[in-house]
Amino acid sequence: MDADQIFKLIAIIIYFAAMIAIGLWANLRTKDLSDYMLGGRGLPPFVAALSAGASDMSGWLMLGLPGALYVTGLADAWIAIGLTVGAWLNWKFVAPRLRTYTEVAQNSITIPSFFDNRLKDRSRMLRVVSGLLILTFFTFYVSSGMVSGGVFFENSFGSSYRAGMLIVAGVTVLYTFFGGFLGASYTDMMQGLLMMTALLLVPILGIFAVGGPAGMVESVTSVNPNALSLIAGTTVVGVVSALGWGLGYFGQPHIIVRFMALRSAADATAGRRIGIGWMALSMIGAIFTGLIGLAYFTQHPELTLADPEAVFLAMTQILFHPLVAGFVLAAVLAAIMSTVSSQLVVCSSALVEDLANMILKRDISPRNQVWLGRLGVLVVALIAGALAWTQNDTILALVAFAWAGFGAAFGPAVLLSLFWRRYTAAGALAGMIAGAIVVFTWQYTPWSSLYEIIPGFIANLVIGITVSLVTPAPDVDEEFSQAQQLAKAGRF
Template sequence: MTETTIVLITLIAYKIILLGVGWWASRRVSDESDFFIAGGGKGGGLGAWTAGLSYAASTSSAWVLLGFTGIVFTQGAVGLWLVPGIFGGYLMTWLVMGPRLNAETAAKGHITIVDFITDGMAGKAKRLTGLLCAALILFCFVFYISSQFQAAGNALDEVFGLGVAEAVLLGAAVIVAYCLLGGFWAASVTDALQAGVMMLACILVPLATVSAAGGIGAVIETLHATEPHDYFSFTNGSAGMAGIGVAMGLLGTGLGALGQPQLLNRIMSVRTDRERKQAAAITIGWGVIIYSGLICLAFAGRALKVDTGGESLFFAAAQNYLPPVVAGVVIAAVLSAVMSTVDSLLLAAASAVSHDSGIQYSDPKRGLLYGRLAMIGVAVIAVIMTLTLPKDIFTRVLFSWVALGAAFGPVILVKCLGMKVRDIFIFAAIVAGFSIAVIAYNIAGPLADVIEKWASWIIGFAILFAGRTPRPI
């Protein structure tokens, strides 16, 4: 069999598995709580392995396998600043914010992170804040989802010559199908499978590429002999405050995790505090393997002068340095993994439309129906954006990740730490964080990058601190 045939067979098998998971999970979905958080707010929830691996996969996929590898491949050591930021996000969400998120979900029956943000608010302030949060989630996630569709479409086009439009439509149809059936249950189980696939691929492809380059020592020697000094600079050759700005901008990317609904929902849904701690360890261990492998791949690919624009390095290396059968399986599996990350984003966006917007349903079944309809609508918008507004994967994901993190992260963190804040100041902090991040994103330069990643948070914290209420004596 040719490599293309192997990829196709593996891809079809993987899609059948995803649809099977969706059918299995559909039997566990009876209302909004099941559909959006696996029953975590009513005594159900995820175990440690499913929660930890699905969280890990939801943080990564296209932008890590393709975007992170591409930035290290093209720009060198400066891209490594992303790693401590990302692991800092893991630790903050699971171990600092996790206890309060998990406990309140179990005690109060929260379904989404917006329920947690607006808990304790009253009347008009609660409704307006819920609507604001829903609008921001929908706006950001349309960009995020379109980047995932684009990543898979590009890869399918490269492997099969299928055409980006056909590839995007095919992948989107399968994902929407199993998500409509099984909701959060299906998304979490398939994401856990995806995490295992990604880990295996991020061991095999880097090992083969480093071996082809003659080993780690040969890679380092070749890079020092052929690359300019700036490639090894942690500031990309910038000096003084400009260099600090470059480093701080990349490091600050990890802050975005503190405001991502699709990640925090995993923590909210874990069954027990003990399993939450186990899930944290699983996520961190997975991350160590993934990022170690991708860094080695990026540098080895650069040493070998792999002919790629950067974001397709993973697929090019698999095709060049793995046996055809193994390469076919790896490419197909990773391709499906990239696409299936969309499921968590679709669920979060759908919950924003049908639940967080404040619409009241007399019949719980009607809420479930509108959640599914909202998911279809979001998917259609994202597909249209993918096909009409192409942009590089890393840029799209980074925009939505940072903007949503700046809007929600400070509020969620202070609430998790027990600070009581007046309603209007919570609303103002969300607006300020998001607005500053968006404005700074559209300005070039390292200073703007620091403002986008850090000043948006600092101002948000300042607003919340000003609006805190005194603790009762």
Template sequence: MGTIITISILYLLVVFGIGLWAMYQTKNSEDFFIAGKSLGLFVMAMATFATALSGFLFIGGPGLTYDLGMGALWFTFPTSISFAMAWMILGKKMRLLTEATGAMTVADAIYYRYDSNLARGIAGIVCLVGIVLFMSTQVLALGTIISFIFGISNAAGIIIGMGVVAFYSSAGGILAGTYTSAFQGTTMAIGSVLVFGLAMAAGGGMTNISQTIATTTFTGMETAMPEFIGPWGLVGPMVAMSWFFCLGIGIVGQPHVVSRFYMIEDLKKLKWGPVVAAIPAIVGGMLFFGAGLVVRYLVLEGAIEPLANSDDAIIFFVTEYAHPILAGIVLAGVSAAIMSTCDAFINIASAAAVRDIPFSLGKELSDEKQLSYGRVAVVVISIITVITVLSLGDRGIALLGAVGWGTFAAPLSPALGIGLNWKGATKEGAIASMLVGLALSVGLELLSMFDIYHLPHGIYIGALAMVVAIITFIVVSYMTETRELGDGMNAVLEV
């Protein structure tokens, strides 16, 4: 543990260094919110990978595989297409949009596309409320890792982790978070390959792992479960395909992903974006199922006791089977990847608080006030997040998870993904789809959490909400009048 602690401290010092450097590079609100449109292709791709996947992939992923088997891969498969698809559908359009209009947030994009302050305000509220709650889940996971590494309480781990995020977010805005994310994404891509190789070695290869799991009696089941290593695992085709649909297509509604397209420096290199973005996401998936599957194998072999908490799979495996240096890098990288997601979220929430919502109410702040108030908002949102986590704890995980990927996918995917590619889209369609998508995703999650109603066949709520939101968007757009677009927006849609 001494080696792991040393590496973790060095890692955090690097993060602090990046934050200080970015602070001196941040001169105005454009620098603070969209990195001054200065990012290179590699930095952008690695930052997007680290931000979008973070704690779920590196902590929840192995745990999900440990519980559900190969069916968990349907959470990973979308990364082979979703990152590439986001670049192809929105990459160039978002970058040209900020050039033509000065847009700096997702709500800005919706405003300039539909010329509606109401649509902008709804998008800002979706981002602000959803991000604060969803970020709480990330902070709780972050606190768990920090408390394990340093042997402190979960509450102390949460406060320390959020404190680091708040520092480099308030100091350097998205510029600090983006370069930190690129550093973290690169670390985790390399670490994923090493952990996967280690997992295969510990299990005697994929063939041996699969055969053992398929033929060995599961603890408490009194029977073997060969379906565990089948194409659907223990989840079934309906659940798996609804995961694939929402996680694949829904990426165009993730504000922490699409807003980064504003930041690209060289438009000519955009054509390489899909490939560069997809590769680290696929590599990250190797850690996802490799660690989870081999820990299940080790349990069935009697080498270790069954895990009390499946989310401990990756922590247990690297600390027990990896060299301390690799374990330290992976755990520090996982912590940092979660922090990069928190930074992206907190920056977007800050923009919603000091830019999107005030603008929608006709109260435009000066550039200087946006920058200064934005830094204050980062601190305030951080405090609110910590209070939320410490107040709800484990009791709030289901509620916090309700505003995750599916909640952003349902309200925002139609208005952005379709709206920036279809001239027939209307502001009424955008407003209706955002309201329907948000109400369905959050409402159904709450009904499920309180055991009032569950969707049949285990269908993923986010997938259903997104389908209904897309249908609403298209139907209402056809039923309402299309407004004339300006030359700048016409150029964006015709790209």
């Protein structure tokens, strides 16, 4: 191993040690399942906003999105636009209501338990199906994070893909195992700051390396004349599909669980401003990283980039001293690990709170519940690792499928639960199943060029409303009004 590699490795080890230390600190503050799964509902808006953003973006922000821009140009920036709009709407309308209603509805600490309590589902099928959907789609999502980890170490240190995957998975599981939700949230906050800093530094220095804005434009357009156009090379279906990513926010359990953990509904306003500011800066940095990377490799034909999704990694190592590069590269690990840790906690909660407690049908001590949660983290990590063992898809493709699954299955259910008192358990169950089925089967239809989240979301919405109108309304008037008033008191 040469000196450059040693410098980078030192930075990565320091980063790993800091994440594990935060996880162990969080373990000292974890006494029961509510602490392990929701941090005792005491999350400050700054922590909630950055942890929601970091757990949302994952490796695709620093690997998948710059890679897509590198290949196609600004045509793929529609995804970033759709996501930013969706995130703003989610913070504005969902966050305050979900914070109050989950507490009013028997202090629900998971999304499935909220559906169960909010809709008065006596059959408990809604909770079981929700828990199973979480486990199914998050297994694919966690798998995409492990693929990102393998790609990272393969491109940054020349290690094997599998060795890199195992290192990232092992460290993430370790601090999530002990720290739970609180550990994941505070590590996500630190990782979010690291990600944004890296995504700003790379394009700022990179623009000088390619001869300024004029040099970038000339080089990029010489290889792809349409690279700087949002319209050229796109189709209406393509733009609608990209914007449709924004629909996914309403149903992502690992993101909206941060809303449930806020100290109060009033904190949603500050959270929105911080979160969207962070997101806008990070997205702009990722977009320019892809374009500047294309310009740089066009100007230096002696260099090759085998994998477009590694353009951020390559530019980092070109622009920075190895030690600084190591900390910038750690931002990629931050993006990967922040998402994986949050998803593991939600999977754990689905296994313990929504499935195990119902199956065992007996009281479990708070300490044993926490250990069951930790066991859930290990089980999901092992299955996801098995799926990621052989890299057989792009990071963006894996994320797109899981994102669509959650958006279509849970998005309409969350919105209707919060804003329509007539919504029923039967409508929610039928809509969720319909949305999930559409996502799984849409690729086999003649219209598969349209992103599956859109037809899945619509199917869930239409069926959920229709079935609710023909089934008895739940007795929730008092709870619904109370949650509504509390949300408004928080300046909703």
